[in-house]
Amino acid sequence: MRIPEPPPRHVRDDAPDAEAFRFSDGQTASSLAGLVEALSRATPTVVGYHREHFVPWLRDVVGDEPLARRFAYYAQAGGEPDVLRETLVALGRARLRELG
Numbered sequence: 001m002r003i004p005e006p007p008p009r010h011v012r013d014d015a016p017d018a019e020a021f022r023f024s025d026g027q028t029a030s031s032l033a034g035l036v037e038a039l040s041r042a043t044p045t046v047v048g049y050h051r052e053h054f055v056p057w058l059r060d061v062v063g064d065e066p067l068a069r070r071f072a073y074y075a076q077a078g079g080e081p082d083v084l085r086e087t088l089v090a091l092g093r094a095r096l097r098e099l100g
Contacts, residue, residue, distance in 0.1 A: 008032065008064035011099050019061045024049055032062050036092035039085060048081030054088065067095045
């Protein structure tokens with residue numbers, strides 16, 4: 001029997017400010033929705049810089065292990081930052097739709 005994963009904690013509601021994701025360009029994200037929005041505005045350089053930082057934040061703060069695994073796969077693939085940004089935004093938007 002497989003134990004279902006708990007639902008993510010901060011899909012659209014904000015995590016405490018101390019747990020917000022802080023981008024190197026000054027943007028912050030306190031929820032999955034906020035991360036997707038910030039990613040869509042971030043430059044490829046900023047996304048490339050943070051490519052390994054998104055996964056632990058999604059797992060530990062948002063509480064979305066399945067999405068964290070998907071982000072990890074693409075972050076570790078080593079593609080161009082502009083392609084990575086578009087991929088992560090698409091994954092995030094799809095997950096938001098999935099979660100309702």
